Amino acid sequence: MSDFVLDRGEVIPKLIENPQDYLIVTGLAGTARDIANLCGAEGSNYYSMAGAMGGAVPMALGLALAQPNRKVLCVTGDGELLMNVGALATVAVMNPSNFGIICVDNGHYGETGNQVSHTGHTTDLSVMAQGAGIKQVRTVAQDSDIADAAAMVKGGNATFFVHLKVNDTPPARIKRSLDANYTKTVFRKALLGEV
Amino acid sequence: MPFDIPAPPPGDPTWPYALYKLLKDAGVTQFSYVPDAGHRVLIDLSLADPDVHSIPLTSEEEGVAMAAGANLGGEKHVLLMQSSGAGNCINMLSLPRLGKFPFLTILSMRGDFGEGNPWQMPMGKSVQPVLEACDVVCLRVEKPEEVIPTVDAALTMAFQSQESVAVLLSQKLIGAKKFA
Numbered sequence A: 001m002s003d004f005v006l007d008r009g010e011v012i013p014k015l016i017e018n019p020q021d022y023l024i025v026t027g028l029a030g031t032a033r034d035i036a037n038l039c040g041a042e043g044s045n046y047y048s049m050a051g052a053m054g055g056a057v058p059m060a061l062g063l064a065l066a067q068p069n070r071k072v073l074c075v076t077g078d079g080e081l082l083m084n085v086g087a088l089a090t091v092a093v094m095n096p097s098n099f100g101i102i103c104v105d106n107g108h109y110g111e112t113g114n115q116v117s118h119t120g121h122t123t124d125l126s127v128m129a130q131g132a133g134i135k136q137v138r139t140v141a142q143d144s145d146i147a148d149a150a151a152m153v154k155g156g157n158a159t160f161f162v163h164l165k166v167n168d169t170p171p172a173r174i175k176r177s178l179d180a181n182y183t184k185t186v187f188r189k190a191l192l193g194e195v
Numbered sequence B: 001m002p003f004d005i006p007a008p009p010p011g012d013p014t015w016p017y018a019l020y021k022l023l024k025d026a027g028v029t030q031f032s033y034v035p036d037a038g039h040r041v042l043i044d045l046s047l048a049d050p051d052v053h054s055i056p057l058t059s060e061e062e063g064v065a066m067a068a069g070a071n072l073g074g075e076k077h078v079l080l081m082q083s084s085g086a087g088n089c090i091n092m093l094s095l096p097r098l099g100k101f102p103f104l105t106i107l108s109m110r111g112d113f114g115e116g117n118p119w120q121m122p123m124g125k126s127v128q129p130v131l132e133a134c135d136v137v138c139l140r141v142e143k144p145e146e147v148i149p150t151v152d153a154a155l156t157m158a159f160q161s162q163e164s165v166a167v168l169l170s171q172k173l174i175g176a177k178k179f180a
Helices: A010-017 A030-039 A057-064 A078-081 A086-093 A123-131 A143-155 A180-192 B015-025 B036-047 B060-072 B083-087 B090-098 B119-132 B145-157
Strands: A023-025 A071-077 A098-104 A136-140 A160-165 B026-035 B053-056 B076-082 B103-108 B139-141 B165-170
Touching: A010 A098, A010 A160, A023 A030, A023 A057, A023 B060, A023 B165, A030 A071, A030 A098, A030 B060, A057 A071, A057 A078, A057 A086, A057 A098, A057 B060, A057 B083, A071 A078, A078 A098, A078 A123, A086 A098, A086 A123, A086 B053, A098 A123, A098 A143, A098 B119, A123 A136, A123 A160, A136 A143, A136 B053, A180 B060, A180 B090, B015 B026, B015 B145, B026 B036, B026 B060, B036 B053, B036 B076, B036 B103, B060 B076, B060 B083, B060 B090, B076 B083, B083 B090, B083 B103, B083 B119, B090 B139, B090 B165, B103 B145, B119 B139, B119 B165, B139 B145, B145 B165
Parallel strands: A023 A071, A071 A098, A098 A160, A136 A160, B026 B053, B026 B076, B076 B103, B103 B165, B139 B165
Antiparallel strands: none
16 A cells, blocks of 8 residues: 555646536545535536446546537546446547546545555556556556646546545545535536526 | 438338437437347447447446436437346436436346246346336337337436336347247
């Protein structure tokens, strides 16, 4: 676990410099709070989960295919991604140029008692992303890795995967709506002008 | 130039071609699937059609979440699967149910009328009660002439009433796979 050292609260804003430039789908728990903190709990450019584990990547993919002129990000955790890791293969096959995944990997199931996850043992998600066929993959495990990955996120001309390894410091505590229909309506109203 | 749906080969059922046209005319632009012989024509048409996204999945639950994401972005998505895939979707169905996202899936049945593979029977018998327990409206089709009106009704219920709807294509319609 010696390479899980970065602080999520410090690095995520460096990777996503201008959050308003993106449509963002998050996983449940930690990444939902990371992005609510980044966009503001009332932000209308992100959709976050509090369940439906394993759904963040495919949901974001559906959005990216529907909105080819917008940059779409999926920000999700290691446990959420591992539950439906085959979605990386689907993403690689579709390969939308406006889409990227940032996996915030703390090597733990932070919401359930901080049990060590597979990535805290032996599993390397960046290798799995490469194996799925995603061409642009970066691991961010120390400060010197950030600038290159941030440029890739900003450049965004091919599907990418950023494997962000962080320590198990809890994410920001921020209150957000858990009403999946309300947040859908807020998002659609802002993006499409309709509910 | 819009995609021309080819004529069915002589002797083939015509309803899969009419069904593809119905879905296209209703504005569906994302077709996802774990392949199944019962959906062969729809899958092949979506692959040949440059105006839609044809999305092979590794697990059917991806399609449930993709459909919700498509709705966030203003597109319509349909998930094509074999009945056995319904079991892979259960937890993910909480997303369209809670968020009132339109969700339409078309299932080609195995494990019902005339099934000869015992491994298909458990899920074949369970699919409808399990989906209904998850608040999914199930519409079963057994005759070719029922396909279009049933899927048309399902499109309305999904995309206007924001329901989760499954159309079950029976083996009476698509035929039972022969096992020696």
